[in-house]
Amino acid sequence: MGSCAALATLGASLRGRAEAAPAAVDPQPQTMPVSLEINGTRHDLTLDTRTTLLDALREHLDLNGSKKGCDHGQCGACTVLVNGRRINSCLSLAVMHEGDSVTTIEGLADGDSLHPLQAAFLHHDGYQCGYCTPGQICSAAGMLSEVEAGWPSHVTDDLTRKASLTDEEIRERMSGNICRCSAYPNIVAAIRDASTKI
């Protein structure tokens, strides 16, 4: 129960009034067909319209690499690439992605050879528990293409020129990905290192 619901209930009972009875029965869940291209493979699914892209991956496709840290777009653990751009997959309903191409952490490596970001995280110890790691890596991949495309950030001095990938730029652009183990210095080192190899 969210806090709003909890407080509403509290408010009602403080006033000593019974709540109006909720609607008799919820309608049956609405489902919709959706077709997603995930890590290069097409998947045709019929999903509850309330299912997030994150839960579609985790609960329906057995792709547990993308993590749920908050389910509210506040931590970045669920970051995946949709059509090449990073998004929080917990904030997006799966059925909104008809025809989209989704890349998750499971799709970054090329067979047995790791993506340069994965290899750099391994080498620089850019994690501890590993729970934020898939999100950090996918986010970094998306972030590097944003820099490449010339997108400025809050700390970019000259908006008319392509930003160079300073540590400050990396930190700013990666701040949507929380790491409570606080591997930040090593994550920044890993991204800096990998950026020269992509």
Add this chain to the structure above:
Amino acid sequence: MDMNQPIGATPLDGKPDGLVGRPIDRIDGRLKVTGRAPYAYETRDLKNPAYGFLVEAGIAKGRIRSLDVSAAKRAPGVLLVMTHENVPEQGEKKEQVYPQLQGTEIRFHGQPIAFVVAQSFEQARAAAALVRAEYDVQTPEASLKAARPNAVEPKPAQTPPDSELGDFDGAFASAPVTLDVEYTTPVQIHAQMEPHATIASWEAGPDGDRVTLFTANQMLNRGQTSLASVLKLKPENVRLVSHYIGGGFGSKLQPQPEAILSALASRSLKRPVKVALTRQQEFHVATHRTDTIQRIRLGADETGRLTAIAHESWSATAPGDVFYETSAVVTRSLYAAQNRLTRHRLANLNVPIASAMRAPGEAVGQLAFECAMDELAEHLKIDPIELRIRNEPEQDPEKKVPFSTRQLVACMREGAQRFGWDKRGATGATRDGQWLVGMGMAAASRLNPLMPSQAGVRLNPDGTLTVRMAMTDIGTGTYTILAQIAGEMMGLPIERIHVEIGDTAYPKAAGSGGSFGAGSAGSALYVACDNLRQALLQSAGMNAEGATFSEGRVTSGNRSEALADLAGAQGVEAKGEIKPGAMKEKYSQHSFGAHFAEVGVDADTGEIRLRRMLGVFTGGRILNQKTARSQALGGMIFGIGAALMEAAETDTRYGYFVNHDLAEYHVPAHADVPAIDAVFLPELDDKANPLKSKGLGEVSICGAGAALANAVYNATGLRIRDYPLTLDKVIDGWNEREGAAQRRT
């Protein structure tokens, strides 16, 4: 092995290029960077699970008048709605693991009142929102400040709540220089990235029911015992599996309500049930670090030698719970003084259950005490490092036993030199553009405990070695350091070591917590390997004297055998066990360190930014330089959070945490963490354990935040004694100072 005497020479000694200590990559790293490491909620071993969703109480004190679950029960896909009216009978509470859904009384906001299970996550969540509770509400008591006068002496934890030596009152009254200050620290939240999660499967059997839980838990054997008590099962019939854990920091030391509820639901439904707390539920349903009020009194002579030390701490937990924050325990061993007093008091309030969070006691104790030392140094115009050196004790000042090792002074000196401490300006004297710049330091000290732990090893016919124990890796690098220890002991390359942990089916282990994990579990493994070495030598009829194990072979005298050959067709097994012993009483055992921080304070807005930071630590033998450094950096960054941003704000009218999500409860993010570094001084502690190592996961948070607070003082001349140090408090300080100046003119 009982740790009754100092450890002599071991096979780990004198190997500067050995496997132990080497900064190798984590052996579980590949699984983590490819997303293939399965955390609790993700196990595929328990098929066809139903989905649970927990319903929290929306009040902090009172009674459930009615709980209407009719709509929830009728909702699509719902399989079970469990409340106090239909919950199966449970056993006794054990430690902080409580039976769930017991009656109508509500003691704290977020106390579980129902558990809804459905075919899908979306259905369970929607149905949970249909549960309607009506309450007879009572006014909660939720303010520690208000409850302080009535706080009571708590039951002893590991140590007694109070200590006294000499005559504190007399010495304080007659001291030429005194300080009497109060610091407050707020409620802090572990905020580990993986929420508490469990998939439970209950099976009825001829020799009693059994339950298996894939669950996020730091101490599996402790969890096994407490769940057995609450679920009324034999401990051996409770199996906990926790192969990968998305951070713990104390939040997963004991099973949380979701573990119990999913187990009970699985029992009713005869089907596995999976559940994760939502991020919002984490704040109230799971535990937190209590807020504290700490009073510190110091008496010293004019040269800064302490004659009297008093440290008192008040903390809070839920009604009926006994956990208290041991803030002042570290003060008993940190600095010399003849006359000493420490005291802990506890208030039982209508707040969620408080428990251990990274360095319970020390972390907040040193936030206060290390600032008080800075205040005294400032008052006496003595350098803060010099003040600490003048009060360096020759032995533990309260236990009156020697320290096993103590390199606090060396850490401070090394750090000062590396950080450029001599460039620190006078208070308020350094400016860089809009930034007021300051440096601060603080000492770090954390108890080094050893816990009983067991390990099993097996040399396989193919010459590989399997290590097994119910140990956990919460990001601490346990998989890797265990492989390093086993590899070094047996002379096998890391690729030939299989580490199997995270399952109570394996030998009982200490688990991860209290900085005892690596030392305890690693020592059990050391002993197991030592026993395996003896067994192999004996069965091969080789002389143990001078035997060496390296490159997959054992060599003794002029004989040399491949381990694979000695393993035979069946393989060879050995066990090992470590237990704490007399060394614990005969020596005072702590890890030490020193933190240095440089901050900038915006001269207009009061915004505080950390500019750089350094930690210098000693923790006995470092088992892996790479993972150890990561852990130390992590602890320091926790300290940044504690100093500058972390606070769960209690609405004392309703007894709940207002900012209960990750958007509002701020933990450090990338942009908050500039260049920081951690280094270790060489050390071996032969009184600690056979590895001669000490804990590292917590010493690095101890004092870290105080170094930042002291730097803020150096930058601004403002002493903010209420954590966290946010810009509003800086501006209040400036306003106060201005008001005082105006009043003077």
